[in-house]
Amino acid sequence: MGEVAAALALVAVAVGISRWRGAGLESDIVIAVVRSFVQLTAIGFVITAIFDQDTLLLVVVLLSVMVVFGAFTARTRAREVPDALRPLIIALALSAVATLGLVLALGIFPATPRYLVPVGGMVIGNAMTASAVALNRLGDEMHSDAARVEATLALGATSRVAAAPSVRRALRSGTITLVDSTKTTGLIFFPGTMVGMLLAGADPTDAVRLQLILLYVLLGAVAISALTATSLAYRNFFTPAHQLRDTGGASGPDSANGQAGGAIG
Amino acid sequence: MLFELERVSLRRGGKPVLTDLSVRLPDGLNAIVGPSGSGKSTLLRLLDRLSDPDSGTVRYRGTDARELDPLRLRREVALVPQLPALLDGTVAGNLRFAAEIGGREPDVAHLLEVGGLDASFATRDVARLSVGEQQRVMIARALASEPRVLLLDEPTSALDERARDSIEATILDLHHRIGASIVVVTHDIAQASRLADWVAKIERGRLVGQGTIAEVLA
Incomplete structure (x- = not known):
């Protein structure tokens, strides 16, 4: 210690530094x-x-708790999205099940707590961050782009079609950070797992091999979680009749001069 | 009757926007007039089921709008919002998008023509158009699904006098050429008298008169 x-x-x-520069942190x-x-x-x-x-049941319990806590944490970044908790729980759970299931099925790691706990934790942590960023962006997009969304609905488009540009940008936001860091790994920074293994005295080749596996697993997890979260959460902005709900945003329906339904003409 | 609203009320944020409103709009050229904040745009959105009233009934050709498929209704009753809100890309891309939604073959040249734009606009980026040009593209886009009714929300509010006259001429031309019924929301009584045969006048969300131009605006 x-x-x-x-x-x-x-x-x-x-x-x-915070005190010196008055950052208030x-x-x-x-x-x-x-x-x-x-x-x-x-x-x-x-x-x-x-x-x-050494029982898998406890691993499942631990990862389930992490999914729920992760979803609650991500929700604080997705305040503009109505009822964001359910999409987040499903997104985190699905990304964990899909990626860990694939990792086990492909025989990349053995099905033991020693591998599943740390890998599962990393998967859920990265999925949480990606989902939070994606839904944060989705909320901003749906409010700032409300006029265009409603103009598209007015053409007879479904809510899925009307929201598609916003969902696409949100999905990109949620995944781009890990994609960029994967591009630059080894050049600009050394990722944590590799650093940890090197500090623990592991062979550099083994450290690189494990790090690559984890990076690729995390890319899949992040893509699945961001896709699931945005694909489920955009629906909460609409009624079953393909109407844009009034979510209280600045540019939402019935908020201002006729734009995006705004309105009381 | 094209549209009938029967005792329609709507509140937003706890405030009444429309109150016990009963309005009839026949086939043909209609205007909804009233000052800013009177509820005109909200009323127009009810006609397209972009919103539903808290109470009362909106009927389209005798059928309660809530019994109609909202997507089919909007392809038959096209709404053009007050300010242009086009998708990123070219004019032709926007027109094709709207035609595909309406299940129609896109005829870009024809749509541009009825919207009062020449063929060179097809490949232009919508972000580089003036507001008046964008508004014309919005009208052309709304026509892509070959609607039977066109709802126009303050179609010339962002335009100068010359552009306004041009859009008004296009609206009248549309009615005569394609036979579509038109409902125009405007705060400008003079514009209503130029464009409409039937007028509903509302103030503070309440109907204060409806009838022919001569009856209501005299």
Whole structure:
């Protein structure tokens, strides 16, 4: 634990910079440090217990809890999307089941807690981030583009067709970060798994091999989660009669001068 | 009767937008007039089922609009919003998109012509058009599904006098050439008298008069 305590010196630097430049992040940094310490320590004990029990049931329970917490966390970034929780839970669960199922089916990792817990955690974590970014963008798009969406509905288009440009941009937003980081990995930065293995003394070739597997698995997970979340969540902006719901946004229906239904002419 | 609204009321954000409104709009050239904020645009959206009333009934050719397939209704009753809202891309791309939705073969040249645009507009990027030109593309796009009724929300509000006269001439020409019934929302009583034979006048979401131009606007 001495090394962990020593690393806190850099947290002090971060707090100092925040105070010096008036960023107002001091309390957030302290909370983040305390939470990360408590959460990681707790999950360390949980993972140890799961490894000791060596049963897949506990893995499923742990990953299910992570899906639910991840969905609640992502929802805070998707406030503009009505009833975002259900699409998020389905998106995270589906990406975890699909990617882990494929990984096991292809024999990439054995079906043991030692592999499923860390890989599942990474999959759900990245799926959460991608879904949150995608739905955040979807909410912004559906409000800023409400006029165009409703003009398309007025042509007799279904809500799926009317929302398609917004859904496409949201999906792109959710996946582009990991795609870009995958493009630059090894050139501009070394990803965490590889760094961890190298620090632990692993052979660089083994570290690279595992990192590549994880990157490709995560790309699939991120694409599945962003696609599922956007494909389900856009429906919540419409009624069954293909009408744009009034979600209270600035440019939503009946909000302003005739545009996007705005209106009280 | 083309449209009948019977005791229609609608609230938004707790505020009444339309109150106990009963309006009849016959086939032909109609205008809904009233000052800004009177509920005209909301009324137009009810006719296209882009919104439903909290109470009361909207009938299209005698049938309750809620009993009609909204997609089929909108392909038969096309609404052009107040401000242009085209899809990214070319004029022809927008026209083809609308025609495909309506299940029609796109005749870009014909649509441009009835919208008052020459053939050179087909390949132009919609982002590079003036507001007046975009509004013409919106009208041409609405015609792509060969509607029987055209709903126009303040079609000239963003245009100068010359462009306004040109659009008005196009609207009248459309009615005479394709036989479509037209409902125009406008705050401009003079425009209503130029474009319509039948007028419904509303203020603060309530009907204050309906009938021929001479009866209502005299």
